Amino acid sequence: MQLLSKTKTGITGLDDITMGGLPKGRPTLVCGGPGCGKTLFSIEFLVKGATEFNEPGVFMAFEEKAEELVVNVASLGFDLEKLQKDKKIRMDYVRIERSEIEETGEYDLDGLFIRLEHAIDSIGAKRVVLDTIENLFAGLTNEGLLRAELRRLFLWLKEKAVTAIITGEQGEGKLTRHGLEEYVSDCVILLDHRVINQISTRRLRIVKYRGSLHGTNEYPFLIDEEGITVLPVTSLKLDKDVSSETISTGISTLDEMFAGKGYYRGSSVLISGTAGTGKTSIAASFANETCKRKEKCVFFAFEESPKQIIRNMRSIGMNLEQHVKKGLLQFHAARPALYGLEMHLASIYKIIRETKPSVVVLDPITNLVSVGLINEVNAMLLRLIDFLQGEGITVMLTALMGMVDEQMDEGVSSLVDTWISVKDLESNGERNRALYVMKSRGMKHSKQIREFVITDRGLKLVEIYIGPSGILIGSEREEQKLQKLSGKDLKDQQERKLMASRRQGNAASEQSKLKAGK
């Protein structure tokens, strides 16, 4: 059985969703509205082909001038001039000026074929881009002839066995303005650029891919200084390697709650709680501990600036600055509203790929809701957690509860392996923090609620005291503790008495037994 062979585009993420790339030796139609990134998409296809796969390419532009194009893509780090000099890429600009041209009688587009063939043969091209061939329709009046010629052109491209991208402007109710999809039917990719709630997102969808499986969703993509990145929902196959190694939480008393060890390496941890319950402090402790082990940690702060966090943590006896200086701890602060969710996700991906940390902290994820709908945020987190787990990176998320409704908790909690909840307990006119482990997959964890105190020497959990009226926390606990200390002698005495009475009791029962035996 022969499967369709494919040509890798080299565009990050795209080869995953097309399961190997574009159909080899066939034309692919890339369409979308103005400014959707068609030209860039096709240029990247050529540049990657030339630089990564040793497949030279021809770019035939019907739209932008060749020189302009060189400048436009230079900002993405594509050196078209050098590639042209090295005979890796050949650019040909076809200029059709309606006012200069008169049509009389029959003609064909052999001139175009000859130009293209000459360009292909001169560098041994394997890839071809025609951007945007529909401009021919604007320059020539004989539409019937043009259509026939285009059909011939695409057949010819197939014969030439070049992998081609033909771009087309999106038309009303149609994929392309002049119905190019009729001729190029092997693979059609639609690019889209839309703005929802003032935040723009680019999306890509494979409309059609004859003879191949492909992802059918809309995939967000972005264009940054390195070109296009398509963000597929990374492996949802749940076949990741898991580690049974544990790493310390950075709070020794919290480690105790997790069978005395801490979190599993490569797992995901959610810290949820109401405002001011010390979520960031728990996260910072974990980051601190990671750096102490000489491992790298990336801290994404969506709420506070790095300096603020460092200052605040200093006040509880944590020196994060030393780790930053050593390069072990990296802070990345960005207001959520700065850009769309996808951009956040992509920049997180990128930073993680570059730094290769062992721990990632996102503080807090709930702030992201301000730029996306809850289900979108959940989807984004799903992708992120998936990606991180695939890389074996431990991730800690903090979430502010009470700000969003239950949906978020539900969505995220099923994703995470460990969930710690921090709560405010109000009693006796004071507010105290209580912490408990909601779940910890694959681990025997404590089910106890513990009091969580933040001291100037760090965080700790205090064994909860059970008094006659229930759990004692805060000053009540202190009181009980003092009582216990001051009453120690008294208690000792009492205990001795108790022991003595028990002994007596025992003796009495022995006697009664003996009696009964008689």
Add this chain to the structure above:
Amino acid sequence: MAKKQQTWELRLYVAGKTPKSVTALKNLEKYCETHLKGQYKIEVIDLLVHPQLAEGDQIFAIPTLVRKVPEPIRKIIGDLSNEEKVLVGLNIRSVNLV
């Protein structure tokens, strides 16, 4: 008049000896003999032989007639079967009127 003395430089791009190309050349020669006698030069370029020349004159259709001189450059695509259109396209009539 200087303008009248000027030699017309015409270039006809073809791709092999196709019927369209042959018709175009025949038509062109006929019009030139009638309207530009003695003051024209026709250069026929076969792109099958010189494909590299197509880019310079922005040729995409075959046959294409390019008027190099007098400037500005004008292009007429097709087999030149419509005399009226060719003459207007090349601006021959107006020159003759001057």
